[in-house]
Amino acid sequence: MATVDIRRLVKRYGAEEVIHGIDLSIRDGEFISLIGASGCGKSTLLRMIAGLEDISGGTISIDGREVNDVAPKNRDIAMVFQNYALYPHLSVADNMGFSLKLRDVPKPEIVRAVGEAADLLGLTPYLKRMPKALSGGQRQRVAMGRAIVRKPRVFLFDEPLSNLDAKLRVQMRTEIKALQRRLGTTSIYVTHDQIEAMTMSDRIVILNGGRVEQIGAPLDVYDRPANLFVATFIGSPAMNLIEATARRDGDRLFAETDDGLRLPLDGYGVAEGATVTVGVRPEHLNFVSSDAAGALPFAIDLIEPTGHETHVFGRLGRHQVVVIHSERVAETSSASLAIAPGGIHLFDRATGQRIERS
The missing domain is CATH 3.40.50.300 (P-loop containing nucleotide triphosphate hydrolases)
Structure with missing residues (x-):
């Protein structure tokens, strides 16, 4: 040794x-x-x-x-x-x-x-x-x-x-x-x-x-x-990435995309107007009812059953994402998603480096 x-x-x-x-x-x-x-x-x-x-x-x-x-x-x-x-x-x-x-x-x-x-x-x-x-x-x-x-x-x-x-x-x-x-x-x-x-x-x-x-x-x-390279290299399917800008609405901070998608950035101390990349692991996107708090409309393109889990490919707005679901998913064209608590990773878009919560 x-x-x-x-x-x-x-x-x-x-x-x-x-x-x-x-x-x-x-x-x-x-x-x-x-x-x-x-x-x-x-x-x-x-x-x-x-x-x-x-x-x-x-x-x-x-x-x-x-x-x-x-x-x-x-x-x-x-x-x-x-x-x-x-x-x-x-x-x-x-x-x-x-x-x-x-x-x-x-x-x-x-x-x-x-x-x-x-x-x-x-x-x-x-x-x-x-x-x-x-x-x-x-x-x-x-x-x-x-x-x-x-x-x-x-x-x-x-x-x-x-x-x-x-x-x-x-x-x-x-x-x-x-x-x-x-x-x-x-x-x-x-x-x-x-x-x-x-x-x-x-x-x-x-x-x-x-x-x-x-x-x-x-x-x-x-x-x-530590950065976007590691985020996308480790994990299969890879982490979902969405480019956005930090915006405040009252006391809350959101990542807002150019097509109006809003993702909560609770716990982050990012400056208003900062350009960021939001990362979400596929297993941290959950199917919810359309009237649930934080529900995001999800357009489904492809469902891949693998046996013990299901991979669902689709779009949040114009952004391609994949969801890993632990159960079978019925054929459908749309659903609603919510991000699991603590499921957001945030990166500086310019440097690619991870941004930690405050």
């Missing part, structure tokens, strides 16, 4: 800078996910930690030891790749123990280490098999076992589940998290799948264009996104 400290980390390819001064501290035994769209720099950052990419600026330290110029094999880390990277001519046992063999570890110790890892991963019956005789999930377990036998201080995962089918992904992410908790090894996990990041991580790091947008516990990031 180990701490990982990243300070003002920069990566350049020629004149182009792709990682822009990232700061990140990872606690001993923590499971942290790096998430973002393709090209955001998450895999590049992971490879820099592994020593597979040169560092253009800043420092990376593991347990207080700077490793900028330390070879990958001497960083005491183990990496699990997206494509398994198994040797097709070696058995499961030989694949798992290969790194120990290269280090001239005595054969009895290799057998013991491989056996312990196989027990952890449910691979004991398959130790004599070749990779071609394994399923995708079993191959990924072998790749994890190869990392475990090294007993590294840090695990690095580079989108390890992206080649698996949906059902197996769910199973494997549960297994990876349970294994990490059992071993207590500091783990850094790269994914583009927000469900993986939300369900597996102690904290998530949202990257955008080589910069950190927000770091926090999954539910904290979901409940209090």
Whole structure:
């Protein structure tokens, strides 16, 4: 187990800078996910930690030891790749123990280490098999076992589940998290799948264009996104956004759209005339009767039943929104919505930054 400290980390390819001064501290035994769209720099950052990419600026330290110029094999880390990277001519046992063999570890110790890892991963019956005789999930377990036998201080995962089918992904992410908790090894996990990041991580790091947008516990990031990018990136379906202007009516503050829609901004200290973006999660829009307090007319365009919930797409005025409803919704063309208490997120339209309640 180990701490990982990243300070003002920069990566350049020629004149182009792709990682822009990232700061990140990872606690001993923590499971942290790096998430973002393709090209955001998450895999590049992971490879820099592994020593597979040169560092253009800043420092990376593991347990207080700077490793900028330390070879990958001497960083005491183990990496699990997206494509398994198994040797097709070696058995499961030989694949798992290969790194120990290269280090001239005595054969009895290799057998013991491989056996312990196989027990952890449910691979004991398959130790004599070749990779071609394994399923995708079993191959990924072998790749994890190869990392475990090294007993590294840090695990690095580079989108390890992206080649698996949906059902197996769910199973494997549960297994990876349970294994990490059992071993207590500091783990850094790269994914583009927000469900993986939300369900597996102690904290998530949202990257955008080589910069950190927000770091926090999954539910904290979901409940209090730091800016519009995070608000729309985390959550599926994405947060509904409505551009408006702050207006006062007596003692009450509203966000008023250009087509006359008025959304209450109770608790916010925004100046009259400020341009804002109102965000509402789809599950915080509730169907109500048309005469209910705060009811908003909703024109329905499409209803998508998913089984355990229903996604309803439509318009509040001219603004496209989606509603997540926990029950079945009958086919209809119109309804009324109300925003759940505390369901409004407010952002400065110019900067995109979150505005907190007073």
